[in-house]
């Protein structure tokens with residue numbers, strides 16, 4: 001022990017002597033030059049001797065869109081299931097299923113994982129937006145006012161780099177995706193003008209599913225098969241060179257279940273829903289950003305598309321009243337002279353390729369006959385689904401949903417009356433609600449009375465008329481009312 005101590009003491013005094021001579025004998029400019037050279041070499045020297053490498057996974061992308069990095073979420077899911085045992089500080093949120101607890105790493109915590117027998121280290125780092133730390137590469141916060149950003153740092157021995165890249169990380173991604181899919185809670189996105197993120201999400205809680213949706217069972221099965229084929233169609237779409245998207249047009253009178261159908265579709269596919277209200281989009285670039293910010297596995301909904309087209313036409317007429325310097329404040333629809341809904345849809349078409357895949361766009365309307373044929377052409381709106389008045393098959397679903405019955409002596413009378421009237425599922429559902437202490441008999445008797453009344457009122461409409469013709473007649477009635485000045489009916 002003693003000889004080695006002496007050796008170090010000797011080395012220390014030799015270094016001190018060298019430093020003294022250096023400062024006395026070597027001119028300042030040479031000293032400065034030497035310091036510069038040494039500091040530029042030091043990272044290289046350190047890297048040469050440092051046996052570890054690292055990969056940084058930032059929470060938000062560094063492009064101008066500030067998009068959330070999906071890999072960050074996959075890693076979070078993976079770590080929450082695999083490596084929480086080694087962490088001393090955790091955070092907890094309600095799990096995606098709304099029942100369990102999901103744990104995650106707290107800031108600046110480190111855990112160890114095993115990769116084919118070797119060790120790797122995960123660290124959740126928090127850094128200031130303006131930090132000069134070399135580990136933070138162009139990461140900016142998603143929301144204004146948020147000063148700090150987070151990233152995962154994966155550290156491993158440099159001889160395992162290939163293993164980490166080719167085997168470990170793909171495995172993390174796979175397991176993370178499976179976990180997210182298992183615990184995923186669907187979300188409803190609505191857009192807003194403030195902040196860098198254009199969409200706000202809330203948990204999606206609509207109770208309508210294909211089981212509760214009252215419609216012709218053959219039609220329902222056809223839609224479910226179509227959706228299933230779409231979901232499995234990744235390789236097919238890339239083979240034929242088509243963007244992986246599908247357009248649905250849902251049309252029919254109010255209260256026939258168009259919005260309920262969207263909810264059923266989202267439930268069936270497990271997709272998020274983006275509710276796009278075009279009347280509040282103020283600029284062309286905003287619309288583009290809105291589309292780019294939608295995620296895969298989502299349904300983008302534009303409800304009451306006829307009202308929007310009507311709105312465009314109306315506002316276009318008002319455009320003449322607008323003076324030059326105010327033009328930029330107007331909705332994007334004014335930004336071009338030739339504004340049509342089909343133009344808008346062409347614009348959206350062009351964006352699909354930039355958006356990646358697995359998105360469904362759904363348009364709904366009460367007035368199919370008012371829509372521009374270009375808007376609803378096949379290829380753009382691939383599937384047209386008519387949501388029609390309530391017939392007996394649909395009624396049976398509602399009776400089961402609301403009263404829990406599959407047969408009743410009044411079913412025969414109701415079946416006849418439903419074919420003789422144009423009653424919407426919403427009206428039937430309303431009659432079947434067991435308000436107060438009403439039992440099934442009373443609800444069905446009430447429905448029979450309502451249907452008889454409706455039959456008397458619609459005596460002018462031939463009962464044999466097909467649902468489509470009835471719908472057209474309904475549309476014509478609505479148009480007439482609109483011409484008389486009651487625009488609210490169309491724009492509702």
Ligand SMILES: Nc1ncnc2c1ncn2[C@@H]1O[C@H](COP(=O)(O)OP(=O)(O)OP(=O)(O)O)[C@@H](O)[C@H]1O
Pocket residue numbers: 212213214215252253254255256257258259260261365366387425426427429
């Ligand atoms: N086909 C249906 N199956 C089950 N319930 C339905 C159906 N249609 C309507 N309903 C009931 O009526 C309510 C209104 O339906 P929904 O909002 O889906 O109609 P809509 O066609 O979207 O109407 P609008 O054109 O006015 O938007 C629903 O909450 C649901 O209770």
Ligand SMILES: [Mg+2]
Pocket residue numbers: 258259260303364
């Ligand atoms: Mg609706």
